[in-house]
Amino acid sequence: MKRYAELAPSQRTIMTPGPVEVDPRVLRALSYPILGQFDPQFTAYMNDTMEMLRALFRTTNHWAFPVDGTSRSGIEAVLTSLIEPGDKVLIPIYGRFGNLLYEIAERVCAEVAFIEKEWGTVFDPEEVISAIHREKPALVLMVHGETSTGRMQPLSEIGKACRELGILFVVDAVATIGGVPVNTDEWCIDAVIGGTQKCLSVPSGMAPITYNELAAAKINARKTIERGLRTATDSELPNLAIKRPVIQSNYFDLAQLQDYWSPARLNHHTEMTSMLYALREGLRLVLEEGLDERFARHRLHESALVAGLEAMGLTLYGDPNCKLPVVTCITIPEGIDGESVRSMLLHTFGIEIASSFGSLKGKIWRIGTMGYSCRQPNVLQLLGALEAVLIRHGAKLHTGAGLQAALDVYDQT
Known part of the structure; x- marks a missing residue:
């Protein structure tokens, strides 16, 4: 039988746009004993994490929790849960990760409109606002910090324009959260996705998100239809199908994840215990620093x-x-x-x-x-x-x- 050497990764100085070096205190937190996901001590850690995420995102949103998976899992969870097939979505693209938003939106059957900017630059907010008025989308999806080009998009005016028009504004802040201000409420952002492996200095494996009541209303309206379809009789089904199509993903269904992160603790998956420890410790260190x-x-x-x-x-x-x-x-x-x-x-x-x-x-x-x-x-x-x-x-x-x-x-x- 082949013998494998003991794991011994080399010590590196990591100066990439992610992943980055992990604070030793976070690494220590990963080694702590496992608790059951419904152990009161563990659910208290979950509550701490939600509270600290609200402070990090600078929001009063009720919903602020991590999706288990890499940053892309958070993006997919938010887009899958908010975009209904046929929804018109506007995506201003100025780098690789704008193209990722386009691909995911297309996969969930959105009608995608986009505008593009030369890589190495960003949009004047008025360019985006003009496109919003022209396209009249249900959602605007935008990257805050493009690591592919090293540029950062101003968001405040775009968010305010979306709010005035009743359009949901969704932002990928994976690269910026914890390193530069992400003022969720002030900028009128309805849903934000963050990442752990960049400015938070936590290993990749969780995607912190937050969203407000406007986003939650759309998620919960789809949840109502979905539950109706599950419980309907054969004669009722034709009448229910389908003003709001059901969410195709089970794992990335924010309606079910809400139930899991609510006081009801309705079982959805087995929480990533050690990663939750790491995220909680990483957030604690961020807020301790200020x-x-x-x-x-x-x-x-x-x-x-x-x-x-x-x-x-x-x-x-x-x-x-x-x-x-x-x-x-x-x-x-x-x-x-x-x-x-x-x-x-x-x-x-x-x-x-x-x-x-x-x-x-x-x-x-x-x-x-x-x-x-x-x-x-x-x-x-x-x-x-x-x-x-x-x-x-x-x-x-x-x-x-x-x-x-x-x-x-x-x-x-």
Whole structure:
């Protein structure tokens, strides 16, 4: 019988747009003893998590809980539960993850309208509002922070326009939650999806979401029809079918997940006990640091990183006026093999940065300063290593200038 070595992952400095390094206190929480999902101590932890998520999302929404699965599970749960077949949906796309929203909406039989912006830029809110008036959708779906391009979309005016017109506004905040403000109520967002593996510094495996009563009303109206179909007699079925079609997914049905996260604790699935511990601890650490203080920390290390890269002689990619604070994109210098640089960074220095997708593949590197990875030693180590690797690849740089520029930023704080 083949013998397998004991698991021994290498220690890495992870500076990608996700996943990122996990706070040691979160890793410790993952090792705690398992409790039954209906143990009063465990349900108290569930209640703590919901309360802390409301603070994180800056909302008074009743519904704020995690969907078990990666960030995409949260996106699918929200879209599957809110979009009825035939609903018109408007999706402004300015990167890869706008295309993901399009694909999921199409799979749940929405009538999809979209507008596109050149990658590396975002929409002027008036462009989106004009499209809303033209298309008259039931829902607008939008990405807050596009990690594929390192850009961040202003949302406030778009949300207010949707609210005035009675249109549901759904936002993918997977990359931004916990790193920059996500003001759910102030921006009139009806449903928001977050992620754990980025600025929250929790392993991938849960998708925090929140939604308001406007979204819940649509979810619960479909739930009523679904329950009616399950209990109807043969003679009643033709009359029930089907003004509001049933939700196709069982696992991603927010109506059933609501019941599970309500005081009734109606069984839907076996909760991911250890991941709930990790999320609760991650949220506790976020709120202990303070949201405003945490956002300022992310801005500080972004500033040091950007100063270092530019002083080194590298060119940043994209419109600086809409830069995503937690992701910095660099144009790969002409004549430099981007994948060879990434490989040397990883295998010689133990540092991981990311490439990109689609039309940007092989053209930019993406560096994440997120969560626990977002700290001074990581930024300085990356700048020194990147300079060394680029010089080994023949790049002409301002030797030593990058680290000094970053240190200047830190000296000012």
